[in-house]
Amino acid sequence: MASLYRATGIVLSRKDHREADRWYSVLTREFGKVDMLARGGHKMLAKLTPHLEMPAIVDFYVVNGRQFDTIAGTDRLRAFPSVYADASRLLLVQNALHLTDIGTRPNETDPILYELLVQWLETVEQTQAITNERAGFLLGSYALKLLTIIGYRPELSLCLSCKLAIEPGAYRWHALKGGVVCRSCVDHDQEQWFAARALSDEALKLIRFGMSESFASQLRPHLVGAHLSEYHEAVESLMVSHFPVIPANSIRAACSII
Ligand SMILES: [Zn+2]
Incomplete structure (x- = not known):
């Protein structure tokens, strides 16, 4: 059975769905990122969208259905x-x-x-x-x-490998491993750190x-x-x-x- 819930959130993105509906991706305080559907019928979307098209903090009233979360109403709490x-x-x-x-x-x-x-x-x-x-x-x-x-x-102070503090000018950057690696570790295992950059x-x-x-x-x-x-x-x-x-x-x- 469908239930109604309320959440406070900020619209991150939107995309049209079928002819008249629209999906909103909303970062809510209570539940994290939630996809919500705004139905186009009965002039619903026209009533809702002024609150949803510009960055704002909005209260959402949402019907939690079997398949989707559908927006039933909105209140704009804060505009910018x-x-x-x-x-x-x-x-x-x-x-x-x-x-x-x-x-x-x-x-x-x-x-x-x-x-x-x-x-x-x-x-x-x-x-x-x-x-x-x-x-x-x-x-x-x-x-x-x-x-x-x-x-x-990212690790910005200690070498990812030996965990010692890096010295100015004597380290490299490895994004995938997540931060800085000292020069002696790079020299010691060049295969492991070949992707490290200056x-x-x-x-x-x-x-x-x-x-x-x-x-x-x-x-x-x-x-x-x-x-x-x-x-x-x-x-x-x-x-x-x-x-x-x-x-x-x-x-x-x-x-x-x-
Ligand atoms: Zn090291």
Whole structure:
């Protein structure tokens, strides 16, 4: 028998279903990521969608049926008007929603992840207009925190192999194994570590900063092009290695307003 439940969540993505229906992927506080169907009949979709098309925190009333969860009603709890009014900030929010969608599996409750996304919305809402370069750096920080929450926190201080602290300039980066490996371990077992890449101390500092500091702090560091490129390559290599779905775009491409 169908039952009704209520959940608070943020729409991550949407796709049309048959002629008139639409699926919404919603990150809920209570149940993790849930796919919900909005039925098109009886002008239902037209009534629901204004609350679901722009990034927002929404209360969902959902009929839990045998086959699908169907949206019966919505209340918008919180809107983000500054995000809606600025294309660069809207794009930045949409990029984070997309990464959250492809980086997570359904029905795994994770209040920490939900809070991270709320913090993200609040930070971008309060930020003044930002450059593409800064947007890319911020999104990299979001990706690092997301990776940490889903269980792939990269190791940035101790060698993955011998567990000793790495020395400046004397280590390499291995995304699939998840972090840094010291030079003597690489030299000792070149076959095992052949895929390890060079990474500068400056880029490693940016990765540490992006992972550990708040979103608001990400507005501070001076960004040098070469270090930023390395930072993005390292973050993207982690996403490609560990996300359930591989991102189609690079972070910088995703943040470019043409
Ligand atoms: Zn080592």
